[in-house]
Amino acid sequence: MEKELRLMKGNEAFAEAAIRAGTDGYFGYPITPQSEVMEYLMAEKPHERTGMVVLQAESEVASINMLYGGAGCGKKVMTSSSSPGISLMQEGISYMAGAELPCVILNVVRGGPGLGTIQPSQSDYSQSTKGGGHGDYRLITLAPSSVQEMYDSVKLGYELAFKYRNPVLVLSDGAIGQMMEKVEIDAQVERLSEEQIREQHPWATLGRHNGRERNIITSLDLDPARQERHNEALQRKYKEVEEKEVRYEKINCDDADYIFVAYGTSARICQKSMQLAREKGIKVGLFRPITLFPFPKKELHEMAGQVKGILSVEMSAGQMIEDILLAVEGKVKVEHYGRMGGIIPAPGEVVDALEQKIVKG
Amino acid sequence: MEDTLVKSEIIKPENRVYKKTDLMTEKVLSYCPGCGHGTAHRIIMEVIEEMGLTEDTIGIAPVGCSVLAYEFMNVDMQQAAHGRAPALATAVKRLMPHKTVFTYQGDGDLAAIGTAETIHAANRGERITIIFINNGIYGMTGGQMAPTTLPGMKSSTSPYGRDLDMMGHPLKITELVAQLPGTHYVTRQAVHTPSNVRKTKKAIRKAFELQHQNVGMTFIEIVSNCNSGWKMTPVQANKWMVDNMFPFYPLGDIKVDGKMVEG
Secondary structure, three states, rough: OOOOOEEEHHHHHHHHHHHHHHEEEEEEEOOOOOOOHHHHHHHHOHHHHHHEEEEEOOHHHHHHHHHHHHHHOOEEEEEOOHHHHHHOOOHHHHHHHHHOOOEEEEEEEEEOOOOOOOOOOOOOHHHHHHHOOOOHHHHHHEOOOOHHHHHHHHHHHHHHHHHOOOOEEEEEEEEHHOEEEEEEEEEOOOOOHHHOOOOOOOOOOOHHHHHHHOOOOOOOOOOOHHHHHHHHHHHHHHHHHHHHHHOOEEOOOOOEEEEEOOOHHHHHHHHHHHHHHHOOOOOOOEEEOOEOOOOHHHHHHHHHHOOEEEOOOEEOOOHHHHHHHHHOOOOOOEEEEEOOOOOOOOOHHHHHHHHHHHHOO | OOOOOOOOHHHOHOEEEEEEEOOOOOOOOOOOOOOOHHHHHHHHHHHHHHHHHHHHEEEOOOOOHHHHHOOOOEEEEOOOOOOOOOHHHHHHHHHHOOOOOEOOOOOOOOOOOOOHHHHHHHHHOOOEEEEEEOOEEEEEOOOEEEEOOOOOOOOOOOOOOHHHHOOOOOOOHHHHHHHOOEEEEEEEEEOHHHHHHHHHHHHHHHHHHHOOOOOOOEEEEEEEOOOOHHHHOOOHHHHHHHHHHHOOOOOEEEOOOOEEHHH
């Protein structure tokens, strides 16, 4: 079959992928810079294409709780928002993690804190990878760095979300969401029937068919011993995710004296910075985490023994660097370079930072 | 004494006047003796059983005294974050329109923290049934002021009585919801006497029937008591409810067939 290629914005690619992946319901609230997701879905009439429900909710608080309701029925549900809206969702995300409900949440990150700016940023790393809401939980966090990866993150997101019964967060940013690139579109995945859901997700609240025991979706257990066991089970699950689901990409790392560690838009900038640095005779490679949780700790730990220094590049005050420092355990020098407030660093700036902070430092 | 009945002569199918519905679990209710929640739970479950909806009903439990409703109601249940039950129910019903979906919420959950979810679900005309238990107080957390606490009524956070200047007015959210075009049937009932229990049960049955006629939201307020929160005996609490709550929250249909009932 011939490949279907389209030129799309990151946000549109995500929306098209949602329909193609057999999503049952999208619930969202407009916020810049991700409103194209719902706009695209509404224009595409997915109800006619696949029977998918698309609903504009009254707030992000309502959207995430709609996801809870839908996910509790074993449905494929998703939402998208940007930083301030994702902050509003944290309560609901915590409940979903506690009740072990699968879903896909897209955060097209903009600069903060507060209302901040509508320009791209990567300052939600800690919120995304360390939990975000109350209680001990983790989100599986994917970091696409191209429009194609935005598209692919939907299918992968559902796969992981249902495999581990856990919310998956796609941590994008305003640049990836808004830019246009070519995207390879895959075949339509059929939505599951109620019977298929009953078979595949026996925990779902679809009604007590054939007199089965009732199913309950809850994050509450007032008995401390049972609640502790539930927490221990969650932690075992996160550990398994860390062992099995690490994804990353290495570019020009084999002969590198130094490496950039960067994801999303920063990783794209670093590709150019790498080229500029190599022209100046500085052998630098790029290590790009694709999963931020699980963070590629072991792989970075190994890399640390082979290079003279690591520059963490992130459009933030330096959040991911904490995970890098934990991974390399002091084996090599690690510094952060980033811009804030919606400014994307120029490739030359990153090379200067590498020279100043790592090569000369 | 030859004419004394023995137990085996009394307990016979033909003598049975009442049977607990199988849709109430064996779990002992966590509610205070005299509280209306138990009765409200029972009649909802009876209606579901009588209408043959057990296999296709999903209930949403709130946060508050009835947070554990799912331990007593023997149907598929989800437990919502505080105030968010209508959002959960919206998704469940939209994704599976043929199901019967209800939320069970108290006054703090529905009329304070969840006001936006309540109003917007009602305004969208979600085909769900909201059952709203209004006892004018936060029972679970120990008797604090609720959005529905009456003027002058004492609670642990209005110890000198609800001062309207300082604390604002009680919210008649049921009247508010009835104004919205998305609601089809809005009624206010009680469960403190057998006759009221029968009326409320009838209202619940009507609401569940309407859910499948694609006409809009059905909303049932049940004015109830909180003897422990009100610091009264169950009998005193019921009397106080009749004397004080009912004049402010009058019982009866507010909207029927999508039209306001003329007062």
